[in-house]
Amino acid sequence: MNKGVPTGSWSAFFYVMRVTEVSAPCTAQISGRRNMRLPVVTGFNTRKETENMSEAINVAEIFGEDVFNDTVMLERLPKKVYKDLKKTIEEGKELDLATADVIAHEMKEWAIEKGATHYTHWFQPLTGVTAEKHDSFISAPLDNGKVLMSFSGKELIKGEPDASSFPSGGLRATFEARGYTAWDCTSPAFVRHDAAGATLCIPTAFCSYTGEALDQKTPLLRSMEVISEQALRLVRLFGNTTAKKVTPSVGAEQEYFLVDAEKFRLRKDLIYTGRTLFGAMPPKGQELDDHYFGTIRQRIAGFMKDTNEELWRVGVTAKTQHNEVAPAQHELAPIYAPANIAVDHNHLVMQTLKRVAGRHGMKCLLHEKPFAGVNGSGKHDNWSITTDDGRNLLEPGKTPHENIQFLLVLTCILKAVDEHADLLRESAADPGNDHRLGANEAPPAIISVFLGEQLEDVLQQLISTGEATHSLKGGKLETGVRTLPDLAKDATDRNRTSPFAFTGNKFEFRMVGSRDSVAGPNVVINTIVAEAFSEACDILEKADDFEMAVHDLIKQYAIEHHRIVFNGNGYAQAWVEEAARRGLPNISSMVEAIPALTTEKSVSMFERFNVFTRAELESRAEIKYENYSKAINIEARTMIDMASKQIIPAVIRYTKSLADTVVAVKEAGADMSVQAGLLTEVSGLLAETKKALEALILAADKASDMEEGKQQAEYCHSDVVPAMEALRKPVDELEMIVDKEAWPMPSYGDLIFEV
Structure with missing residues (x-):
């Protein structure tokens, strides 16, 4: 898709990032309220709601306005500093501290104009999500009781978050806490607006005190350099x-x-x-392809x-x-x-x-x-x-x-x-x-x-x-x-x-x-x-x-x-x-x-x-085995909790209601075979659920007692996951039988058709 858009060169990046290069006729009507906190939306039925929909701004006017992009750098940085930074971005030249100081000062001034009070080195540890530690721009207080707002090149280039609690796969011992974040100047900084206010976010790489990559970004940047080098050899031919x-x-x-x-x-x-982890299909799913x-x-x-x-x-x-x-x-x-x-x-x-x-x-x-x-x-x-x-x-x-x-x-x-x-x-x-x-x-x-x-x-x-x-x-x-x-x-x-x-x-x-x-x-x-x-x-x-x-x-x-x-x-x-x-x-x-x-x-x-390195690969394998085991353990324990505290008690209450109905209908002299048959079916599935629950508890406990690593992950895959599937089967069948009012949680139909 998107043929005709520059794909892959740094010129393509700057094409995208320059607001002035977003074609003015290609505009869309979007909300102009920066930090609007919306109530739960149930539909646009009133005149007022319809009027709010008409508030509009031009995409070209707002695109990249919170990004320290090429346009901003060209306007705010001295020409030599701008050229030096471009060389670093495009050619990988090293950036000296004096130049970084100038960039940091202008970046701080720009961010403060955007309302920022804090900055953060925004990085991607091996947790699967991003991480950040926020520092304000406040420096030492002045004699007059005021404070100075400062941000140095050193603070821009390098941060020092505690690395001990991030996954390292054995690369670092728990007591070895030092880690470094390093500015990825090829990915532009930006200001994020949220409930905390405005924060200057600086994309960074994250490595250990001994130099190993503890993140996703570092090996990606290494791989980009490698393919560039080898592809250049090829095109030269x-x-x-x-x-x-x-x-x-x-x-x-x-x-x-x-x-x-x-x-x-x-x-x-x-x-x-x-x-x-539980859930029976509603009468309609996606078979009509009408949602696509x-x-x-x-x-x-x-x-x-x-x-x-x-x-x-x-x-x-x-x-x-x-x-x-x-x-x-x-x-x-x-x-x-x-x-x-x-x-x-x-x-x-x-x-x-x-x-x-x-x-x-x-x-x-x-x-x-x-x-x-x-x-x-x-x-x-x-x-x-x-x-x-x-x-x-x-x-x-x-x-x-x-x-x-x-x-x-x-x-x-x-x-x-x-x-x-x-x-x-x-x-x-x-x-x-x-x-x-x-x-x-x-x-x-x-x-x-x-x-x-x-x-x-x-x-x-x-x-x-x-x-x-x-x-x-x-x-x-x-x-x-x-x-x-x-x-x-x-x-x-x-x-x-x-x-x-x-x-x-x-x-x-x-x-x-x-x-x-x-x-x-x-x-x-x-x-x-x-x-x-x-x-x-x-x-x-x-x-x-x-x-x-x-x-x-x-x-x-x-x-x-x-x-x-x-x-x-x-x-x-x-x-x-x-x-x-x-x-x-x-x-x-x-x-x-x-x-x-x-x-x-x-x-x-x-x-x-x-x-x-071999050590980095082995550490990643260990982290992945541990992540798998932990994910399955959380799922298993959640199933145990839901079955024990919600589903089985709800079904027991339902069976009592059925039993009372059977007795009442029988005393009235009417045919109670339907009620009795339903009671027998529900009671049988309840017994199957209890048996499967006990089996899952045993499997989960055994997995928890094992040492973290490959063996534990293999056991989770071979034994815990099938035990989870065995528990889900009777529960999903019960959901199709038990009175909806008695079922303890929203159904699939409630979740996917009532948004």
């Missing part, structure tokens, strides 16, 4: 002498659910785990309007919004940005969705599978690579069979995905995704690449004859209606069942979970592709006849890695069997995926390119 940098560009589409906040608070499972792209309800439209405004102000290019397939499910998609900025923006998107939902009397659910029986949520990670002179290396052109550079890039990516399919699968592994992957809305757990008819045909020509002589054309799509124009038809269809699909001039990695940072998947994609580029360049740079060597290498890669290409239905059982015949891994769970991080193949690659 094809005569490009002007490019100085190649940047991975990312667009992260975000899916989410919205439920009413009052109903949310009546569900302990949603509160503690983010998903429903349907008219957006007014309450949701109001929420989306405010969300867009907040995102636009902090420079997030919120572009697309629509209803998703499941009831109460929606999606937001931005325009592409350099990978690290896209990661930061996606965190802002998730935080803003939650915050704005609260103001509208709703809760935003980002769990991958909050409701069984309907679609779950994910992220589509759209990835491409672009030179700083504006050339997208994944642009095939109109005749891809003649585009030798593109074909080399393409076959290198096939090689990378084939050789590291397990690692790519692991990058999208989390406990919630175990419930989603392979279902109707998500790709299967088997990694494959969709190329489409045009590129598959070119590949087949290369494999069969060693030379591609033609490319399939798109042609025209005739609508059969005279008043409608004939449409230009793409040369290939799309495939929503493919986990890694080529979609015009980018690859779309569809596996990422909706709660997860897209940093991890992009670290993997950047590094495995950089490795493939490096190995290709090692061969081609030594070739006596480059033209012959590159054709031979493209053919070799096409033949050796064609097994990863699959254009068919990824949901079909036939593909599972075919993938097994091809030798492709089918990794169905997070626990099975984690070992890919620490194979010798992975360690060797990451260490070779200085993206991860």
Whole structure:
């Protein structure tokens, strides 16, 4: 999507960030109230509400107004300081402290004008969410009783949060507390407005006292440098002498659910785990497909309007919004940005969705599978690579069979995905995704690449004859209606069942979970592709006849890695069997995926390119095992709590009511067989529930007694999760029988159809 927008270079970043470059005619009507606190919205029915909807401002006027972007820097920084900072951003030149002092002062002055009283180094530890410690701009008091507001270059460049309580996977002992945050000057600072007032947020990386990465940002930045270096080697072979940098560009589409906040608070499972651990399907689900792209309800439209405004102000290019397939499910998609900025923006998107939902009397659910029986949520990670002179290396052109550079890039990516399919699968592994992957809305757990008819045909020509002589054309799509124009038809269809699909001039990695940072998947994609580029360049740079060597290498890669290409239905059982015949891994769970991080193949690659050390990889594997066990333990304990304190007591009260009814009807001399049969059925399911509850308690207790790590995670997967499923089964059956007034929590119908 979003073709025609600069994708991937720093010039693309500044294109997006400059308010003056947002086309004035492309405006939207959005709320002009900065910090409006909205009541619960139940509909827009009154004249006053309708009038409020007409308040409007121009998107071009507010976009990026709370961002310390290129426009602001150009206006406020001395020319030399501005040029030095641009060199740091674009060329990686080191920034001296004197220059940082000037930048810090101007950043502080700008932020104070925006109402900021505090600043924070905003970073991404291995908790799955962002972290921040706030410091005010106040410095030592003056003799006159006033205070000085100051912010130094040292404070801008480096922070020192306590690192002892963040996950480190054994890299740091609990008593070793020191950690550092380092300013990522390539991702612009911004002012966030919320209940705390205004805060200057400075995107940073986070590392330990001994230099290991304790965050998502550091390895991402390392991987971006690696792929830039190796991609430059490749384009140099094809005569490009002007490019100085190649940047991975990312667009992260975000899916989410919205439920009413009052109903949310009546569900302990949603509160503690983010998903429903019990719940029977209502009579209607998503089978009519009437929610997908349907008219957006007014309450949701109001929420989306405010969300867009907040995102636009902090420079997030919120572009697309629509209803998703499941009831109460929606999606937001931005325009592409350099990978690290896209990661930061996606965190802002998730935080803003939650915050704005609260103001509208709703809760935003980002769990991958909050409701069984309907679609779950994910992220589509759209990835491409672009030179700083504006050339997208994944642009095939109109005749891809003649585009030798593109074909080399393409076959290198096939090689990378084939050789590291397990690692790519692991990058999208989390406990919630175990419930989603392979279902109707998500790709299967088997990694494959969709190329489409045009590129598959070119590949087949290369494999069969060693030379591609033609490319399939798109042609025209005739609508059969005279008043409608004939449409230009793409040369290939799309495939929503493919986990890694080529979609015009980018690859779309569809596996990422909706709660997860897209940093991890992009670290993997950047590094495995950089490795493939490096190995290709090692061969081609030594070739006596480059033209012959590159054709031979493209053919070799096409033949050796064609097994990863699959254009068919990824949901079909036939593909599972075919993938097994091809030798492709089918990794169905997070626990099975984690070992890919620490194979010798992975360690060797990451260490070779200085993206991860062995110790960093081993620590991440340990953290993931622990996170899985903790997530399952919380879910199990929540189920135990709900079953023991809510569900079983409610069913017991219901059975007493039934028993009283049976006695009363019998004494009246009427037929009580229906009541008696219902009592027997409910009592049987109640006994099954109690038995399953006891089994889950035993399994959860055993898991808790085990030492944290791989063995505990494996036990949780093999024993605790099945015990949870066994408890859910009779409870969901009871929900379909027990009087709704007696059921102790809102149903699926209440949650997803009454928003």
